Amino acid sequence: xxxxxxxxxxxxxxxxxxxxxxxxxxxxxxxxxxxxxxxxxxxxxxxxxxxxxxxxxxxxxxxxxxxxxxxxxxxxxxxxxxxxxxxxxxxxxxxxxxxxxxxxxxxxxxxxxxxxxxxxxxxxxxxxxxxxxxxxxxxxxxxxxxxxxxxxxxxxxxxxxxxxxxxxxxxxxxxxxxxxxxxxxxx
Amino acid sequence: xxxxxxxxxxxxxxxxxxxxxxxxxxxxxxxxxxxxxxxxxxxxxxxxxxxxxxxxxxxxxxxxxxxxxxxxxxxxxxxxxxxxxxxxxxxxxxxxxxxxxxxxxxxxxxxxxxxxxxxxxxxxxxxxxxxxxxxxxxxxxxxxxxxxxxxxxxxxxxxxxxxxxxxxxxxxxxxxxxxxxxxxxxx
DNA sequence: CTGATTTCTTATCATTTGTAAAGAATTGCC
DNA sequence: GGCAATTCTTTACAAATGATAAGAAATCAG
Numbered sequence: 001x002x003x004x005x006x007x008x009x010x011x012x013x014x015x016x017x018x019x020x021x022x023x024x025x026x027x028x029x030x031x032x033x034x035x036x037x038x039x040x041x042x043x044x045x046x047x048x049x050x051x052x053x054x055x056x057x058x059x060x061x062x063x064x065x066x067x068x069x070x071x072x073x074x075x076x077x078x079x080x081x082x083x084x085x086x087x088x089x090x091x092x093x094x095x096x097x098x099x100x101x102x103x104x105x106x107x108x109x110x111x112x113x114x115x116x117x118x119x120x121x122x123x124x125x126x127x128x129x130x131x132x133x134x135x136x137x138x139x140x141x142x143x144x145x146x147x148x149x150x151x152x153x154x155x156x157x158x159x160x161x162x163x164x165x166x167x168x169x170x171x172x173x174x175x176x177x178x179x180x181x182x183x184x185x186x187x
Numbered sequence: 188x189x190x191x192x193x194x195x196x197x198x199x200x201x202x203x204x205x206x207x208x209x210x211x212x213x214x215x216x217x218x219x220x221x222x223x224x225x226x227x228x229x230x231x232x233x234x235x236x237x238x239x240x241x242x243x244x245x246x247x248x249x250x251x252x253x254x255x256x257x258x259x260x261x262x263x264x265x266x267x268x269x270x271x272x273x274x275x276x277x278x279x280x281x282x283x284x285x286x287x288x289x290x291x292x293x294x295x296x297x298x299x300x301x302x303x304x305x306x307x308x309x310x311x312x313x314x315x316x317x318x319x320x321x322x323x324x325x326x327x328x329x330x331x332x333x334x335x336x337x338x339x340x341x342x343x344x345x346x347x348x349x350x351x352x353x354x355x356x357x358x359x360x361x362x363x364x365x366x367x368x369x370x371x372x373x374x
Numbered sequence: 375c376t377g378a379t380t381t382c383t384t385a386t387c388a389t390t391t392g393t394a395a396a397g398a399a400t401t402g403c404c
Numbered sequence: 405g406g407c408a409a410t411t412c413t414t415t416a417c418a419a420a421t422g423a424t425a426a427g428a429a430a431t432c433a434g
Contacts, residue, residue, distance in 0.1 A: 142253065
């Protein structure tokens with residue numbers, strides 16, 4: 001759990017009481033590659049922290065597997081649109097490598113907000129940062145070409161490119177695998 | 188300010204003390220159509236509530252005017268990626284109609300978070316809802332066709348379509364005005 | 375009301391991206 | 405190692421979208 005609290009420290013410092021309250025609602029899991037951490041159709045009531053490994057949020061659009069986002073070690077992953085709306089998610093979370101994750105029970109976490117304002121503040125800041133990322137990604141999808149988006153990814157997250165099959169990258173960029181192959185060929 | 192507090196009530200109920208603390212950092216403004224509420228390049232330190240009228244967030248990509256989003260009356264508008272990062276925004280806020288807005292000083296607001304946990308909670312929930320909207324929009328840009336996106340907008344926000352020039356709608360949908368014309372012609 | 379400006383549509387052609395299919399390369403498994 | 409499955413690339417063709425330009429329609433200013 002050391003890594004988790006180091007991650008938290010980037011956003012907000014917690015009192016010892018807050019830390020142990022969070023610890024009490026966390027569980028550690030090891031998940032095999034390819035397994036679903038959360039299945040499609042399930043309402044999101046868990047926030048995951050990735051200690052080791054990698055995951056993605058995915059869904060199906062007309063039978064096509066679409067990757068909405070990736071998460072590497074030292075990152076949080078959750079299906080926000082379900083977590084904050086209480087509605088079931090059409091998306092699932094799948095592990096892309098053998099991974100160790102910490103599951104934070106969101107229902108209990110939200111209850112802790114009443115007792116520990118510093119916990120509420122911590123997660124407010126974490127999700128504000130996620131919000132900013134999503135807005136930036138929206139901009140890139142709205143008015144950058146597929147090639148620009150690929151070069152962007154190459155520059156900002158070369159890790160992802162190394163560790164993930166290109167077909168997943170393609171749908172993440174909003175294009176087909178064939179189209180991505182073409183872009184890469186024009187070196 | 189009645190409308191503002193009615194809007195707040197949807198998310199979190201405030202104590203009277205919290206309400207007057209917010210009132211103290213709000214100012215009302217009337218802005219003419221076409222005027223910039225916030226210019227491009229400015230760091231976002233204000234959250235706006237639209238009492239009457241309409242606004243958009245816009246920026247330039249290769250000299251093309253791009254609309255990132257619209258906001259109607261009874262909605263909040265802010266350049267989130269600047270507000271939460273403290274970095275200057277490449278985006279501006281422009282009024283699309285004669286409008287009455289309430290400007291909330293964000294620097295002072297964030298300070299109020301320490302004294303009034305219910306204010307922190309209120310804005311946490313407001314921005315969580317904005318986050319959810321942005322994630323849903325991302326999905327639509329990532330894997331829906333331009334035509335699907337247009338039909339979606341037609342169904343969910345016919346108001347916007349009635350009140351705004353189509354060229355702004357086009358860039359909002361991530362396409363050119365010519366392309367939008369074509370889609371509309373195939374009735 | 376009238377002329378000027380802006381917005382919208384239509385047409386043509388170029389470019390990008392999608393689809394389908396086939397083969398090459400890689401990975402996984404026994 | 406060697407077979408099977410998956411992933412990646414390439415090709416050919418179709419569909420969607422972009423760029424440009426020209427004209428129609430709507431809006432605005434005086």
